[in-house]
Amino acid sequence: MRRPSKRALGWYVDVGNETRRLMFTLAHAHGTLLALVNIVVGLTVRILDRFALRSSVSFALIWAAILLPGGFFLGGIVIYDGDPGLGVWLVPVGAALLFYSITRIAIDLSRRK
Amino acid sequence: MSLLIISVGEIVRKLSRSWWQGLFVIAAVAAASVLTLISLYGFRREAISPENRPIQSRIAGYVSSNACGACHPGNYASWHASFHRTMTQVATPASLPPEMDKLELAFNGREYKAERRGDKFFVRTRAEGSGNYGEPQQVVLVTGSHTLQVPWLETGEGRTLQQFPFGYIVAEKMWAPMSQTFLLPPNVKEYYYVGAWNGACMDCHVTQGQSRFVADNKWDSQVAEFGIACEACHSEGREHIERNRNPIRRFKIHLTTKSDPTVTNPASLKGPESGLACGQCHSVWAFNDMTDKIDFNRHGAAFRPGARNLAQRFVVQPNAPDHREQKDFIHRTEPDFFHNRFWGDGMIRVTGREFNGVQGSPCFRGGEFSCISCHEMHLDSPGQADVKTWARTGQLKPKMDSDAACLQCHKDLSARLVAHTHHSADSSGSRCYNCHMPRTTFGLLHAMRSHQVSSPTVQESLAYGRPNACNLCHLDQTLAWAAQNLHAWYNQPMPELSQDDRTIAAAVQWILKGDAGQRVLIAWGMGWESAQKTAGRDWLYPYLIYTMTDTYAAVRFDAWKSLQTLPGFSDFRFNFTAPESSLSESAKRAYEKWLREVRKVNAVYRSETAIDSDGRFQQDVFQRLRSERDEKPIFLAE
Numbered sequence: 001m002r003r004p005s006k007r008a009l010g011w012y013v014d015v016g017n018e019t020r021r022l023m024f025t026l027a028h029a030h031g032t033l034l035a036l037v038n039i040v041v042g043l044t045v046r047i048l049d050r051f052a053l054r055s056s057v058s059f060a061l062i063w064a065a066i067l068l069p070g071g072f073f074l075g076g077i078v079i080y081d082g083d084p085g086l087g088v089w090l091v092p093v094g095a096a097l098l099f100y101s102i103t104r105i106a107i108d109l110s111r112r113k
Numbered sequence: 114m115s116l117l118i119i120s121v122g123e124i125v126r127k128l129s130r131s132w133w134q135g136l137f138v139i140a141a142v143a144a145a146s147v148l149t150l151i152s153l154y155g156f157r158r159e160a161i162s163p164e165n166r167p168i169q170s171r172i173a174g175y176v177s178s179n180a181c182g183a184c185h186p187g188n189y190a191s192w193h194a195s196f197h198r199t200m201t202q203v204a205t206p207a208s209l210p211p212e213m214d215k216l217e218l219a220f221n222g223r224e225y226k227a228e229r230r231g232d233k234f235f236v237r238t239r240a241e242g243s244g245n246y247g248e249p250q251q252v253v254l255v256t257g258s259h260t261l262q263v264p265w266l267e268t269g270e271g272r273t274l275q276q277f278p279f280g281y282i283v284a285e286k287m288w289a290p291m292s293q294t295f296l297l298p299p300n301v302k303e304y305y306y307v308g309a310w311n312g313a314c315m316d317c318h319v320t321q322g323q324s325r326f327v328a329d330n331k332w333d334s335q336v337a338e339f340g341i342a343c344e345a346c347h348s349e350g351r352e353h354i355e356r357n358r359n360p361i362r363r364f365k366i367h368l369t370t371k372s373d374p375t376v377t378n379p380a381s382l383k384g385p386e387s388g389l390a391c392g393q394c395h396s397v398w399a400f401n402d403m404t405d406k407i408d409f410n411r412h413g414a415a416f417r418p419g420a421r422n423l424a425q426r427f428v429v430q431p432n433a434p435d436h437r438e439q440k441d442f443i444h445r446t447e448p449d450f451f452h453n454r455f456w457g458d459g460m461i462r463v464t465g466r467e468f469n470g471v472q473g474s475p476c477f478r479g480g481e482f483s484c485i486s487c488h489e490m491h492l493d494s495p496g497q498a499d500v501k502t503w504a505r506t507g508q509l510k511p512k513m514d515s516d517a518a519c520l521q522c523h524k525d526l527s528a529r530l531v532a533h534t535h536h537s538a539d540s541s542g543s544r545c546y547n548c549h550m551p552r553t554t555f556g557l558l559h560a561m562r563s564h565q566v567s568s569p570t571v572q573e574s575l576a577y578g579r580p581n582a583c584n585l586c587h588l589d590q591t592l593a594w595a596a597q598n599l600h601a602w603y604n605q606p607m608p609e610l611s612q613d614d615r616t617i618a619a620a621v622q623w624i625l626k627g628d629a630g631q632r633v634l635i636a637w638g639m640g641w642e643s644a645q646k647t648a649g650r651d652w653l654y655p656y657l658i659y660t661m662t663d664t665y666a667a668v669r670f671d672a673w674k675s676l677q678t679l680p681g682f683s684d685f686r687f688n689f690t691a692p693e694s695s696l697s698e699s700a701k702r703a704y705e706k707w708l709r710e711v712r713k714v715n716a717v718y719r720s721e722t723a724i725d726s727d728g729r730f731q732q733d734v735f736q737r738l739r740s741e742r743d744e745k746p747i748f749l750a751e
Contacts (some may be wrong), residue, residue: 016492080367082184083360097458 023076031069067094100112165267166253167334174349175337191491194500197341198426199258210281220677221302222291260557273332276305289690293666298746317394320345323413348377348417366500377419390418391511392468398426432459460565463749464556470564474604519545535602541643551582552578556751560637571596584619588648592619618721629665629747640675652722657701662696681711
């Protein structure tokens with residue numbers, strides 16, 4: 001295997017690229033957690049009787065799982081010193097979708113007879 | 114109070130089901146209280162500013178590098194690795210030279226003994242040979258870090274500092290009297306007066322210092338930050354931080370080419386303004402008048418990077434038409450001011466004032482050339498060395514230690530290099546720096562490249578005594594030889610030359626009969642590898658060994674260091690601060706070693722070197738040149 005060049009390593013490990021490392025860490029963590037959320041929701045639907053996901057909730061949940069970690073990841077590719085790149089603006093969109101889906105599921109579950 | 118006790122009792126009763134649980138809750142609360150009090154006491158103790166030294170304080174608009182580091186971690190890290198940061202530090206075991214607590218030194222009739230108490234260091238002094246040491250003075254600050262470290266002592270007079278009269282030469286791991294680490298006449302023993310740090314050093318060794326004179330050499334000095342920090346070059350950061358709390362503003366700036374008006378970036382300024390950001394310290398400057406001096410003293414510098422002039426101050430260029438009145442005043446009140454800093458034609462001759470040279474360069478007139486044409490204050494360029502190498506090599510941009518520096522603009526010369534230089538392409542004579550930025554400035558015990566880009570002439574040596582670039586490399590050649598070549602190659606006029614200038618190598622003349630400023634440059638130059646390759650090494654020994662007995666300590670030091678670069682002497686030990694008798698003894702030892710162990714029996718010495726076939730000085734020439742030595746005191750005020 002070829003050794004990564006000093007410059008390529010520096011792109012990630014240099015002290016000035018702290019923001020990039022943070023963004024990638026957040027992307028990793030959110031990707032993992034949202035995958036788990038999706039699994040839990042899927043199992044919930046499967047286990048519970050008389051409970052179905054609205055299509056909007058399903059859509060929001062899937063896109064939250066893409067946009068949240070994706071935003072962090074894209075935000076880490078181009079950084080401006082302490083600021084992430086433009087891609088980070090996808091994060092609040094993903095967060096809003098996640099909030100909607102979880103809230104909707106909670107309401108639907110509480111109304112279930 | 115009783116209500117409080119009842120309430121606490123009630124809470125404890127509710128929280129606990131038995132007496133021992135209650136006891137546990139009370140003990141936990143008590144322990145937490147004690148720990149909180151201890152923390153508060155420690156915090157308060159740290160927050161109390163020491164009264165025996167200058168302090169960092171909240172100077173309007175300045176926020177310190179810590180605030181910058183949060184958003185600019187890369188730039189913060191490269192600055193942190195640079196020696197700008199450590200130009201002044203609070204004295205701690207980490208910032209002071211190693212084993213300072215074991216120090217026992219004597220100089221100029223006084224003995225000094227250092228001791229350590231916890232993390233603090235103290236110095237006691239006494240007259241040499243007398244009884245007890247006096248009261249301890251705390252070592253409170255240290256200036257310099259990579260070449261020379263200078264500790265500063267409390268004086269008991271407010272925040273006024275006194276210099277510890279020894280400096281630590283980092284490369285040699287040795288202490289030397291401060292007066293012997295500068296090019297000073299041998300009769301000058303004390304270099305810094307009490308209060309010198311407050312009155313002079315802090316003008317440039319801190320960020321936005323306010324020396325704040327009180328009375329009778331008592332100072333209440335405060336600084337925005339010790340060392341040269343972010344805000345020295347980028348202006349104060351408070352407004353920048355406050356306005357950039359808004360992420361939309363930040364992204365607007367990131368996504369457009371607009372620069373942020375709340376902060377200055379010297380890298381995006383035009384040459385003169387960019388250079389002045391460095392030149393606010395790296396220049397010989399003077400105050401416009403007494404009012405400005407007082408204002409500077411009370412409020413700090415009014416100059417902010419980006420401005421076109423130094424506000425209360427001006428860059429002193431002896432031959433420039435500006436500030437005539439002020440320069441006349443300096444001439445009258447401090448007659449040696451110019452001589453101690455400039456060559457006769459106005460070229461700077463002391464280290465650390467590079468902006469004078471940059472400003473005096475023809476390149477500067479183009480409006481683009483500045484310090485950052487070759488240097489960078491952060492590791493911005495691709496291909497940059499690791500941060501430590503970058504910091505130790507003048508914070509140069511990649512390849513800027515080569516011809517690439519000049520070829521940025523003089524692109525056409527790379528195609529006709531040999532035709533221009535008249536040296537082979539791989540010769541040191543074809544390196545732009547060696548001819549156009551020769552080592553004619555001096556400071557911190559070594560010769561440094563002039564930052565005034567110029568072309569070598571013999572006239573500069575004849576008229577002003579400045580060793581020209583040709584003879585700084587061709588140490589074994591005469592001025593006549595240099596003049597003939599410069600005439601033949603560049604059509605320079607032939608100067609009138611003396612018989613000595615035609616027959617004796619220029620370097621031999623400078624090191625024997627030159628003033629201390631010339632001698633020190635040649636002593637250093639004889640250790641320069643390029644010069645040794647060009648002019649040969651064998652004949653340098655006797656000159657360097659003889660120069661180790663020079664009356665100027667700095668000249669002796671450089672002669673010794675150059676001697677160490679020659680075969681057979683790399684591990685030669687020599688105390689350049691020793692008394693005269695000891696110096697002669699060391700020189701004798703070195704000469705014997707050379708004569709018996711190192712000298713090549715069949716070595717041939719050019720007649721211009723004034724060394725005879727036995728390797729001895731041609732006595733008539735040596736004695737005559739030595740008797741003609743220019744003994745005028747030289748005081749290079751770095």
